[in-house]
Amino acid sequence: MSGDMNGIWVFAEQRGGELHEVSLELLGKARELADEAGKKVTAILLGHDIRSLSQLLLNHGADSVLVGDDPRLKTYRLIPYARVMASLVHTYDPEILLMGATYMGVELAPRVAAKVRTGLSAHCIDLRLGEKGQLLQVVPGWGGGVIATIACPDHRPQMATVMPGIMKALSAIEREDTVKEIEIDLPEKGLGPEVLEVKREKPDQLPLEKAEVVVAGGWGIGSQEDWKMIESLAELFGGSVGATRPPVDEGWAEEGQMIGQSGKTVRPKLYIGIGISGVMHHVVGMDQSEHIITINSDPDAEIFDTSDVIVVEDFRKVVPKLIDEIRARLKK
Amino acid sequence: MERIIVCLKPVPDPKQWDEVSMDPETQTLIREGIASVINPLDKHAIEAALSIQGVLGGEVVLLSMAPPSAASTLREGLAMGADRAVLLSDRMFAGSDTLATAHVLAAGCRWLGDNDLIICGNMSIDGSTAQVGSQLAELLDLPNIMHVIDLDLGEDGSMVVTRKIEHGFARLRGALPLVISVRKELNKPRYTSFTGILAAESKEIKVLSNEDLKISPEVIGIDGSPTKMAGIELRRFERAREKLDGSVDEIVESLAGRIYQYGII
Numbered sequence: 014m015s016g017d018m019n020g021i022w023v024f025a026e027q028r029g030g031e032l033h034e035v036s037l038e039l040l041g042k043a044r045e046l047a048d049e050a051g052k053k054v055t056a057i058l059l060g061h062d063i064r065s066l067s068q069l070l071l072n073h074g075a076d077s078v079l080v081g082d083d084p085r086l087k088t089y090r091l092i093p094y095a096r097v098m099a100s101l102v103h104t105y106d107p108e109i110l111l112m113g114a115t116y117m118g119v120e121l122a123p124r125v126a127a128k129v130r131t132g133l134s135a136h137c138i139d140l141r142l143g144e145k146g147q148l149l150q151v152v153p154g155w156g157g158g159v160i161a162t163i164a165c166p167d168h169r170p171q172m173a174t175v176m177p178g179i180m181k182a183l184s185a186i187e188r189e190d191t192v193k194e195i196e197i198d199l200p201e202k203g204l205g206p207e208v209l210e211v212k213r214e215k216p217d218q219l220p221l222e223k224a225e226v227v228v229a230g231g232w233g234i235g236s237q238e239d240w241k242m243i244e245s246l247a248e249l250f251g252g253s254v255g256a257t258r259p260p261v262d263e264g265w266a267e268e269g270q271m272i273g274q275s276g277k278t279v280r281p282k283l284y285i286g287i288g289i290s291g292v293m294h295h296v297v298g299m300d301q302s303e304h305i306i307t308i309n310s311d312p313d314a315e316i317f318d319t320s321d322v323i324v325v326e327d328f329r330k331v332v333p334k335l336i337d338e339i340r341a342r343l344k345k
Numbered sequence: 346m347e348r349i350i351v352c353l354k355p356v357p358d359p360k361q362w363d364e365v366s367m368d369p370e371t372q373t374l375i376r377e378g379i380a381s382v383i384n385p386l387d388k389h390a391i392e393a394a395l396s397i398q399g400v401l402g403g404e405v406v407l408l409s410m411a412p413p414s415a416a417s418t419l420r421e422g423l424a425m426g427a428d429r430a431v432l433l434s435d436r437m438f439a440g441s442d443t444l445a446t447a448h449v450l451a452a453g454c455r456w457l458g459d460n461d462l463i464i465c466g467n468m469s470i471d472g473s474t475a476q477v478g479s480q481l482a483e484l485l486d487l488p489n490i491m492h493v494i495d496l497d498l499g500e501d502g503s504m505v506v507t508r509k510i511e512h513g514f515a516r517l518r519g520a521l522p523l524v525i526s527v528r529k530e531l532n533k534p535r536y537t538s539f540t541g542i543l544a545a546e547s548k549e550i551k552v553l554s555n556e557d558l559k560i561s562p563e564v565i566g567i568d569g570s571p572t573k574m575a576g577i578e579l580r581r582f583e584r585a586r587e588k589l590d591g592s593v594d595e596i597v598e599s600l601a602g603r604i605y606q607y608g609i610i
Contacts, residue, residue: 208515211510323588339604
């Protein structure tokens with residue numbers, strides 16, 4: 014049995030019984046890599062009372078699920094999670110282990126990699142197979158202006174974290190496969206910090222990574238009042254509002270709306286960038302969008318290099334009229 | 346509190362990143378003439394250490410793995426108020442990936458002795474892996490917490506930490522010793538005063554090589570790093586760049602037309 018579970022692993026991240034989207038996205042990529050390499054995909058699911066999630070993982074591309082269900086794993090704690098992951102790796106010896114570059118994954122993956130003394134690459138934007146089953150991990154560096162390909166030739170598993178929103182989840186197919194419960198063996202003490210409180214709020218807009226249309230604003234918007242124009246335009250499309258760093262610093266937008274190297278990566282059908290200069294830090298978070306329209310009064314704005322359609326004009330003149338025009342067309 | 350270590354990474358000044366080019370022959374980046382600065386988040390780590398020191402005493406030590414030239418960057422951290430610095434510098438360390446770097450920093454921590462708290466910036470602005478903090482903690486067999494946005498020290502030697510999670514936060518209580526990685530929301534780094542700069546001139550920067558640390562060559566440097574660079578390229582963004590001309594009304598008409606063509610409306 015374990016012979017089928019030493020292929021490509023995906024850490025299925027859940028909080029409060031809710032699966033993080035990136036887990037399904039990673040399964041999609043893992044499935045593609047596994048089919049190419051003739052390997053199996055195994056999802057690792059840790060928590061408490063979470064067995065029902067295994068079906069979802071199977072339906073989205075896993076051949077098997079290893080479930081660690083234990084009250085001590087109910088709320089994420091780094092030390093117990095890292096111990097369990099490392100002992101699973103030792104037992105099954107997987108080729109590849111993929112995790113989401115989420116708040117949890119960014120903390121957990123390096124700890125696991127250090128425990129099993131293997132290599133880990135961070136925030137991958139692409140994964141490919143190279144010679145001899147090597148996982149080629151494509152990562153941005155230097156604010157995204159440089160793309161490096163990383164390999165881990167002599168250590169296993171080959172570990173990588175991937176930003177949410179980059180890989181595509183497969184559409185669900187009802188499948189029956191293996192779900193295997195694992196024994197959780199943890200000591201009484203030495204499990205690190207205890208969790209006192211977890212507070213999560215439902216975001217009030219569609220997650221940026223999921224929006225079909227993203228309207229993003231930059232420093233050029235100039236004021237909280239004009240920022241409302243950005244929000245109105247996004248609302249018209251049922252889209253989400255994104256931002257560069259300055260609007261977040263100014264308080265016009267929330268931290269979670271930031272697009273770029275230190276924020277979200279978006280690949281919407283349409284990205285509209287307004288008053289954005291186009292520094293590399295932002296561009297790497299949006300350059301994979303299907304269509305890119307940008308509006309900036311500065312004819313030399315760098316963002317134009319990454320645009321399909323360019324408008325050199327004061328957005329205060331263009332956007333209100335565009336809102337009216339779109340509204341009129343929607344009414345037809 | 347006996348000792349707080351702040352891990353500090355000198356990074357190429359982000360203001361000059363546009364000047365980076367690549368040597369097509371060697372596939373390496375040419376970064377000559379680009380100044381080094383303290384990784385921005387590490388300043389928040391220094392600030393956290395100094396404010397804890399203000400309450401509980403102890404010494405604040407800066408720890409860095411970098412070439413000897415990084416002494417001037419460490420001097421900036423000393424000018425903020427840290428007491429002394431340890432620079433881990435050896436050709437054998439060159440090319441270390443995050444795990445190998447963590448091995449070197451862990452050896453530096455052990456060389457210093459018993460440490461109550463080790464503070465890192467959550468990620469570096471150049472590599473942006475955010476991996477070294479967790480790996481350092483694992484190698485020292487200490488617990489760690491990342492994404493820290495608030496912290497309180499209890500008198501019983503415990504620490505209550507608020508960390509970011511998706512759409513919210515979690516509060517944790519941990520006993521010292523502990524490794525934490527901090528985000529910029531935690532605090533506002535103090536400005537360096539003129540007296541601070543003067544005082545930094547006489548503070549000690551101890552340089553240690555692997556003769557002092559005696560780390561197995563098998564876990565450090567390019568050869569000891571499990572990850573290997575398989576290729577590197579400058580990223581290029583190519584798009585149609587079609588400029589819409591005409592009056593505002595014509596531009597708006599044309600924009601709406603495109604958005605319709607894309608199937609959005």
